[in-house]
Amino acid sequence: MKHASRGFGLIELLIALALGLIVVLGVVQIFIAAKNTYVSQNSAAAMQEDARFVLSKMIQEIRMVGMFGCLGTIVDSSSAGDFNAAQLTPINWDNASLKLTMVTADVGSGGGTPTWTVISDCRNSAVAYSGLRNPTTGQIAFPIRRLIYSFSNNQILMGTGSGNPAQQVLVNNVSAFNVTFGLASSATDVAASTYSSNPGDPARIRSVRLSLTLTDPNNRVRNQTFNVVAALRNRLP
Structure with a gap:
C-alpha cells in the first residue's frame, strides 16, 4: 500500500512565519x-559622579573656612590691604x-x-602678605x-584670587544650585536652629547646606537633586 508524501501547506508556512516573527520581535x-x-x-x-566631585570639593573647602593660622590677631600687610575685609566675611x-565666595586655608599642596600667606611664629606675631611667602626660621x-564658585549658563564655575578672577568650568548640565546657612540662635550657641541664605551675623553660622540639581541633556533620566550639609570647623568672627 502506497502512502502519498505530504509537505507543508501555505497556511502552515504562514503560521510558522507569524510565530517566528513574534518570537523575533519579543527578543528585539x-x-x-x-x-x-x-x-x-x-x-x-x-x-552622580559629577555631583560627588563638585560637592566633595566644596565641602572640603567649606570645612576650612575661617582658618587663618594659630593666632587670632593678624596684621594685614597685603599689597591691596584686603585681608582684613576677607577675615570679616x-x-x-x-x-x-x-x-x-569663601576664604579658606589651602587644602594640600596642589592649590x-x-x-594670601599668613606668616606666624604662633606665639607673638602673625602677618598676612599677598601671594606666596616663605617663612623664616621659627615661623610657619x-x-x-x-575661592569663588558661581552658577551661570547651566554650569558651576570656580576661580581663585582677589578681585574678579577668571573662572573655569567644574561641571555642566546644572539646572539649579543653592546655598543656605545653618544659624545658631546666638553667637554663643553651638547647634544650628534655622537656615537662611543671607545671614546677618557671620558669627552665628554653624553649617552650610548645598543643593545641586543636574539634568541629562538627552533626557534619558529625570533630573537629580543632591543635598549635602557641611559643618564649619572654625568659628567665624
Whole structure:
C-alpha cells in the first residue's frame, strides 16, 4: 500500500512565519529594553559622579573656612590691604549673582599660588602678605585662598584670587544650585536652629547646606537633586 508524501501547506508556512516573527520581535524588545536600561543607568551614574566631585570639593573647602593660622590677631600687610575685609566675611552667598565666595586655608599642596600667606611664629606675631611667602626660621606659613564658585549658563564655575578672577568650568548640565546657612540662635550657641541664605551675623553660622540639581541633556533620566550639609570647623568672627 502506497502512502502519498505530504509537505507543508501555505497556511502552515504562514503560521510558522507569524510565530517566528513574534518570537523575533519579543527578543528585539527585550534587547531594546536592556539597552535603554543600561544607557539610563550610565547616565544616572555619570550625574552622580559629577555631583560627588563638585560637592566633595566644596565641602572640603567649606570645612576650612575661617582658618587663618594659630593666632587670632593678624596684621594685614597685603599689597591691596584686603585681608582684613576677607577675615570679616570669610563665606558669603550672593543670591543676585549666584556666587559663593569663601576664604579658606589651602587644602594640600596642589592649590597653586595662594591669595594670601599668613606668616606666624604662633606665639607673638602673625602677618598676612599677598601671594606666596616663605617663612623664616621659627615661623610657619599658612596659605589662604579666596575661592569663588558661581552658577551661570547651566554650569558651576570656580576661580581663585582677589578681585574678579577668571573662572573655569567644574561641571555642566546644572539646572539649579543653592546655598543656605545653618544659624545658631546666638553667637554663643553651638547647634544650628534655622537656615537662611543671607545671614546677618557671620558669627552665628554653624553649617552650610548645598543643593545641586543636574539634568541629562538627552533626557534619558529625570533630573537629580543632591543635598549635602557641611559643618564649619572654625568659628567665624
